[in-house]
Amino acid sequence: MLVMALVPASIIAVALSAHYGWQQVSDLKRNLKDRGKAISRQLAPACEYGVFSGNREQLKTLAMAALREEDVTEVTITSISGEVLVQVNANRGKDNSGDLAEGAYYSYQSPILQSELIEPDGNDPNSVGKNVKQPEKLGSVTVKLSTEETTRRIYTVITYNVVIILFGLGCTFYVVRRMARQIAEPIKELSRAVTEIKSGKLDYRVPVGSGWELGMLEEGINSMAETLDQAKIREKAQAEDAIYLEQIRAQVTLESIGDGVIATDATGDIVYINQVAEQITGWQTSDAVGRHLTDVYLISELKINQEASYPIGLCLQGGQIVRNHENHILVSKNKRKYLIEDTASPIKDRQGNIIGAVLVFRDVTEVRHMARKMEFLAHHDPLTGLLNRNEFEARLQDILAGARNGFGDHALCYMDLDQFKIVNDTSGHIAGDELLKQLAVLLQGRVRGNDVLARLGGDEFGIIIKDCNINEAKHIAESFKQLVSDFRFTWKNRTFDIGCSIGLVPITAGSGSMTDLLSAADSACYIAKDRGRNYVHVYQEDDVDLAKRHGEMQWVQRLKEALKLGHFVLYCQKIIPIADGNKSPEIYEILLRVQDTGLTLPEIFIPAAERYYLMPDIDRWVVQESFRTIESLFSDKAGGSNGVAKFSINLSGQSICDDKFLDFVLEQFQKINIDPRRVCFEITETAAIENLTRAQTFISAVKKLGCWFALDDFGSGLSSFGYLKSLSVDYIKIDGSFVADVMKDPIDAAMVGAINEIGHIMGLATVAESVEDIDTLNMLKEIKVDYAQGRGISEVMPLAELTLLRDEGKVK
């Protein structure tokens, strides 16, 4: 482009040069002519004297001098007559010129004029010399100038011009080219750089070297490329980090998930296998990768045991996610079989082409096993393997429905083991469980094929005796009872005799609901128990006992609600020291009532509570509430045996036997700020004896804290006095049934006296309950019973009222 730009400049330069060249040539020619004229004109006057005087030497000298002038090739001096006086030629340097070709020279002729005469004095006519006044031509001078030199100069000028033009153009071209290079090359480089950078070669750099703006542009491009490059590197690094993180995440995810994962390419060759898949298939990654999936993932249909269609094959063919195949069995490399579930998903590229697939599979062997187990457990008792209560009830429902429709008579048998609690208490739950298992086997062997045997809970079993009337059923039930009675359970060298009480209910078209049936059977069973255990009781509609049991059954719900809704209230009755000299403070026995529809005495609900094992919860509530009340009454925590009141709290045998109850009591002492020495626990003689070990443990533990202990209803259970040695109690409360009639019945009086005597002998304080009148009190005083309690002494009152007494100073 720049070279193209030179063309007009070149034309102008050539034109100018030609113009000036032509001018120079003209100048040269004019100069030559001028010089020729000048030389001839100058020479002519000089020759005047020589021509006049004929001084050829002088003329020759002059002519030679003229000849020495540039370009003068010939000088001829002639006289007026035309005689050549001198002719000198440059070629010969002598007279007589050499011939010059016409046109090769310019010829100039000037006349030699005679100059003015100086008039001498005495201008007489005889004087020598001619007086010439007018200028007279003496001759002429002819000068020939060779155009050769001029021509040569013209040529030289032209040559110089041409050379100068060429040189100038050359220099200009060189400079322009160099400039063009300096400009064009960097621009080319810049263009190249932009193209390269555009194509993504961000590491491309422009050579920096140009000056000024180009240099700045180059540096700018480089700087831009550098920034882009760094940004790309950063982006790449971030992308790589992201990819790496994604890979790691995917890797860790794949390795972490519990499913086996195998990835294949489009042909089904394995490209990845995770750890779980390795474990299940038995193939290591190094062996598996590259193999075809069917070499590693050997599956067959579960049921028909034939080769299965590969989900991944379907997936690669169809491009759809293929799930399921519950029935697949995978055979591992080491021939182990797994029940599996698998899912195959295609991997597609951006165009939607399938480039591989991912197979996810799960070992469901254990799950299936567990499901079956769960299913089994849903219907069976895990300990004995017998049907559980739910299944039993379901079956019962079916059978009841059948009976209602007249499909035969059946009987429901409700069996509760006797003395099972003793086995549990003395030999532990393991022994109890073992007993149950053995009995279950025993009973399973005895029941008929169609009959339904189930464990209904704890030591209770249910049997549906099908297709038989009540008599036959009773007979069968008796055989069960006998079977159990005959069973001897041995555990660690101890042998236990087990019995059972059985309630029997006929299932007929007239039977009520299933619940009614169960309730009836349960009631009948308890009737049987009440009748001395190891007994079969057939349910009777009009059974009074059974009605009573129905009442107890109702109490269960009321008690639970009472616990939940706070219907229990605490009362107390003072126990006063009656013996002479007994300065001991009074004791307040804390009594429990249910306050819902009315105020209910414990005698009404305690049996039900004990039967339905609610006593531990009730006792917990009593203990906690009593402690809080004592704390509110006596925040000073001062107590002790001397001078301050004690509070007696009744505990049931069930609570004593409760493993966690003792901990609960100890925890309450921690939580509630009372003096343990204000607290006395009472348990019935029967409960103590039945749970002797537990009772001992409990008594020992609480007494360490400083609590007191009383044995309630002593004498009612006709227990041996020997037990008293085993029980570290402080008080014996003589059963009220003896005290109430002590004035009327001498035996009772004797019993009270005997108990009091023995108690004293053992160093225990005695308490007479149910003292209704002053006579009784006096008698008791006589026989030196230590304390007395009853309406004759003090009425039962709400525990809260002790606050008033305390404020009055009547309670310390």
Place this chain on the structure above:
Amino acid sequence: MPFLVIRALMILVALFWLEKSAAANGEERLLVVISDNNSIYKKFTSTFQSVLNAHDFGLPVDVVTAWSYRRTPAEYLEKTLLVVSVGAKATEEVMRGNREIPLYATLIPRQAFKGITAQGQSGKPPNTKISAVFLDQPVSRQFNLIKLALPQVRRIGMFTGSSVTVPQNLAEEEAGKAGFSLVTEKLGQNYPLATAIDRIFRKSDILLVLPDPGIIDTKTASTILMSSYRYRRPVAAYSEAYVKAGALLAVYSTPEQIGRYTANQVLAMKKNHWILPEESYSTEYSIEVNHWLARSLGLTITTKHKLLRELKKLEQVD
């Protein structure tokens, strides 16, 4: 003893004299001392020797340059019968130590010869054995030539300088004899050339230029010639070159002519026991006329040969 000594001494003296005498008698010669070795002197010696040889001169003629002579003059002068000094410089050189041997100076301007001999007169005893042949022409010859060539001329101009070739009185006398009136102008340091030229051309019909080394040089000559043209007054000169340069006419002796004249004089001396002749001008001379100029000036002059014949005829009459 003394006798013997005296006798021995006498013998020695006698032997020395005999030797010298014998040598002198046996090898007498003519010594030609030339001022320079240029063409003028070569032409002179060539003509001089050829004339001597043609007349059987009989003595050896040794030609030596003045500067060679100057190194051992005694050796050159020994047994020399006559020294011919050619030119002023050679004359002066030979005169410097020579008292005895006759010296014949030739090709020497009269004025120069007079100068050299005047020096001798003032500083040292005059060498009586000296004579000369002058280079220049007698002024009478000049006047006669003018008279012959240009009978219409009445006034002859002439410069007189410090060293006048011809005493003014002599010149005036000779001019009178020829029937001319002589117009003179002083020329020299105190007399500007231009003024002198102007005056002399305005007063005279022709200017006679005589060789005067004090006033006439090439530049003065050129000026004089150019002025003569401007005044259209002819110039009579003393050399051929002057005529070629623009003088109308000249009478002069060439080296060959003087050589020939001198040789003839030497031959005459040999016959006359080497007695030197009187100082003289060469009787052989030439005339040159610039007819071109004459024509330019509108003059008609006869040919130089005719003039020469008439002039010689006139001198013989005189």
